[in-house]
Amino acid sequence: MQSDIPLLRRRSILAGGAALAAAGRAGAVPVAPTGGIAIVMNSAGASISIVDMASHRQIREVPVLREPHHWTLSPDGTELWVGDAAGNAMFALDPTTGTPLGHRVLADPYQLWVSPDGTRLTINALRLNHVDVYDAATLALVHRFDESSMPSHLTYAPDSSMVYSTLQGSDGVVAIDLTRNKVAWRTRVGPVPAGIIWHRDRLLVALMNGDGVAVVDPTDGAVVGHIHTGKGAHIIQISPDRRVIYVGNRVAGTLDALDGTTLRPLARYTLTGGPDCIAFAPDGKLWISRRWRDSLAVMDPANGAFDLIPVGRSPHGVFLSPMLKLFADEGRAGLGFASV
Amino acid sequence: MIDPFMALAGRLQGEIVIPLLYRFGWMQWEDIAFGWSLFAVYGFFQVLATWAVCMPLEAWRPVERWTNRRVVLTDMAYTLIARVGLLPLVTFVAFYQVQVWVNGWIVDHGWIPPDLELLIPPLLGHPVITFFVYAVILDFADYWRHRLSHIVPSWYALHSLHHAQRQMTFWSDDRNHLLDDFISALWFGFIALLIGISPFQFPLLVLLLRFVESLSHANARVSFGWLGDRLLVSPRFHRAHHGVLAAGRQSCNYGAVLPWWDMIFGTADFSRDFVPTGDPGAPEALASGGYLAQQSAGLRALAVRFRRARPAPAGSSRAGIPG
Numbered sequence: 001m002q003s004d005i006p007l008l009r010r011r012s013i014l015a016g017g018a019a020l021a022a023a024g025r026a027g028a029v030p031v032a033p034t035g036g037i038a039i040v041m042n043s044a045g046a047s048i049s050i051v052d053m054a055s056h057r058q059i060r061e062v063p064v065l066r067e068p069h070h071w072t073l074s075p076d077g078t079e080l081w082v083g084d085a086a087g088n089a090m091f092a093l094d095p096t097t098g099t100p101l102g103h104r105v106l107a108d109p110y111q112l113w114v115s116p117d118g119t120r121l122t123i124n125a126l127r128l129n130h131v132d133v134y135d136a137a138t139l140a141l142v143h144r145f146d147e148s149s150m151p152s153h154l155t156y157a158p159d160s161s162m163v164y165s166t167l168q169g170s171d172g173v174v175a176i177d178l179t180r181n182k183v184a185w186r187t188r189v190g191p192v193p194a195g196i197i198w199h200r201d202r203l204l205v206a207l208m209n210g211d212g213v214a215v216v217d218p219t220d221g222a223v224v225g226h227i228h229t230g231k232g233a234h235i236i237q238i239s240p241d242r243r244v245i246y247v248g249n250r251v252a253g254t255l256d257a258l259d260g261t262t263l264r265p266l267a268r269y270t271l272t273g274g275p276d277c278i279a280f281a282p283d284g285k286l287w288i289s290r291r292w293r294d295s296l297a298v299m300d301p302a303n304g305a306f307d308l309i310p311v312g313r314s315p316h317g318v319f320l321s322p323m324l325k326l327f328a329d330e331g332r333a334g335l336g337f338a339s340v
Numbered sequence: 341m342i343d344p345f346m347a348l349a350g351r352l353q354g355e356i357v358i359p360l361l362y363r364f365g366w367m368q369w370e371d372i373a374f375g376w377s378l379f380a381v382y383g384f385f386q387v388l389a390t391w392a393v394c395m396p397l398e399a400w401r402p403v404e405r406w407t408n409r410r411v412v413l414t415d416m417a418y419t420l421i422a423r424v425g426l427l428p429l430v431t432f433v434a435f436y437q438v439q440v441w442v443n444g445w446i447v448d449h450g451w452i453p454p455d456l457e458l459l460i461p462p463l464l465g466h467p468v469i470t471f472f473v474y475a476v477i478l479d480f481a482d483y484w485r486h487r488l489s490h491i492v493p494s495w496y497a498l499h500s501l502h503h504a505q506r507q508m509t510f511w512s513d514d515r516n517h518l519l520d521d522f523i524s525a526l527w528f529g530f531i532a533l534l535i536g537i538s539p540f541q542f543p544l545l546v547l548l549l550r551f552v553e554s555l556s557h558a559n560a561r562v563s564f565g566w567l568g569d570r571l572l573v574s575p576r577f578h579r580a581h582h583g584v585l586a587a588g589r590q591s592c593n594y595g596a597v598l599p600w601w602d603m604i605f606g607t608a609d610f611s612r613d614f615v616p617t618g619d620p621g622a623p624e625a626l627a628s629g630g631y632l633a634q635q636s637a638g639l640r641a642l643a644v645r646f647r648r649a650r651p652a653p654a655g656s657s658r659a660g661i662p663g
Contacts, residue, residue, distance in 0.1 A: 065455050192367040
């Protein structure tokens with residue numbers, strides 16, 4: 001299922017991976033700016049933008065194969081893994097400098113995330129209708145689940161026993177028991193589910209062909225509530241301090257802030273251009289990709305004002321190097337995609 | 341720097357495509373639809389740029405002058421349908437599930453389709469060189485697709501629609517039967533499995549190649565000179581392929597962008613100067629009918645070919661004699 005090209009620089013890279021990494025490093029500046037960097041996946045540009053967080057300027061672009069979408073940190077947090085879906089490859093970068101380290105051939109890595117305990121890497125292969133569970137240490141495929149259709153986003157139970165993937169082509173969510181490698185349940189939750197997070201013993205699922213978020217019981221998939229946000233709810237993420245949940249509404253062109261405990265609405269921000277993934281900076285600002293405007297919006301949630309930073313074509317996943325401190329302090333739960 | 345094409349595609353996506361997808365409950369396609377928005381914007385400007393260059397050329401040095409240009413209007417319809425997005429959209433919808441099944445089956449059986457840059461790692465980070473390597477491979481594949489479409493009688497029954505035009509202009513490039521387009525899509529789908537193809541990575545360069553293809557059909561007395569005609573397909577070179585005596589099972593000058601393959605495989609003919617075009621053996625509806633009439637005439641020609649199972653139509657019996 002996958003090539004023998006090692007992903008990691010520390011593990012004797014073979015020719016293919018090393019050459020590809022070297023090609024990607026051509027002209028690169030391997031020193032990170034003191035204020036940190038943003039690493040942005042340009043899904044229609046076959047590249048990754050490296051942005052100086054202090055000056056708000058792109059300082060270089062790292063080439064990849066086709067279509068980089070999402071990222072996850074390696075189990076020890078020393079590498080940023082970026083899924084290149086149409087390129088059928090996962091790239092490793094130094095998360096502090098953006099320097100490419102190597103790659104591994106994997107089938108259609110669209111959305112990917114390492115489990116909270118660091119033992120599993122789950123990849124949603126949206127184009128191929130697969131949910132693939134890998135051993136995060138060896139990247140050996142543990143189990144492939146055929147899921148129709150279009151597995152999109154994913155989240156884990158805090159104890160890493162379950163992974164939940166949205167199936168945006170069939171209005172569903174599938175729950176996979178990672179201890180037995182079996183599907184626990186599969187159910188319909190609403191029209192075109194996309195973003196999903198675990199929140200206080202519930203799953204919150206953004207409905208892209210709906211106008212908000214479905215609240216789902218993770219034990220059986222029953223929909224137990226609905227939170228109105230805006231048309232085309234797509235991404236759902238939680239701030240590192242767990243106080244605010246943000247929902248990006250693709251059709252409405254808005255970003256809704258919900259109370260992290262009660263889920264009551266706190267604020268609504270206008271953000272057109274296809275708002276997508278959010279990364280949380282230490283100063284409290286949100287770094288948000290705008291899919292159809294080739295830019296990042298750096299937004300102050302206190303007043304909704306934002307600066308725009310031009311990047312590559314159709315930016316999607318965003319990682320900020322200061323998030324490594326959150327990872328060191330709180331583990332994956334501090335990275336914006338999972339709660340406790 | 342803002343990319344004006346991307347800015348327009350973003351507007352199209354945000355203000356027209358997304359609301360429509362939401363209205364009809366198709367938001368699962370929103371990410372993929374952005375590719376179509378880009379295609380439509382680039383296609384529009386491609387048509388505009390081709391028109392801006394080729395119209396003056398055709399007015400300045402026409403090969404033929406016609407008083408009635410009604411049949412050219414049909415070719416304009418083909419171009420707009422093919423390049424501003426409708427045909428790619430329909431093709432995409434028809435092929436999406438097929439490619440999911442095929443790619444999924446291949447991956448399930450332990451083979452992940454490679455990318456050219458994985459086979460030749462130094463290409464990564466050099467998009468212009470990478471593009472030209474892809475362009476050469478694709479043009480080579482297209483040479484054989486085109487040549488086979490002349491050799492296989494039932495396939496030529498469809499392809500003769502492209503050759504039937506007696507008033508060939510730069511609008512004639514996309515004048516194809518839908519089934520012919522379907523076979524082309526299958527052909528390039530297979531090539532994509534072997535090397536990976538991502539035209540949206542290189543939209544401006546794709547625009548340039550399509551411009552060369554359109555220009556090669558222009559009703560213009562234009563040659564690139566002795567050397568130039570051997571480096572890039574010119575209107576003079578390609579017009580020989582559309583000559584009345586070159587229509588059919590054995591023709592010449594099959595190359596779309598590069599004449600090299602014709603030179604290598606012995607099908608190049610540089611001797612002909614701006615010959616009359618058309619396929620005398622094709623039904624009249626293929627030459628002068630409207631869009632639908634041409635499509636149905638193509639289907640009838642295919643049915644006749646299957647029924648008779650004859651090796652070649654009467655008009656093609658002269659094939660092999662350069663026009």
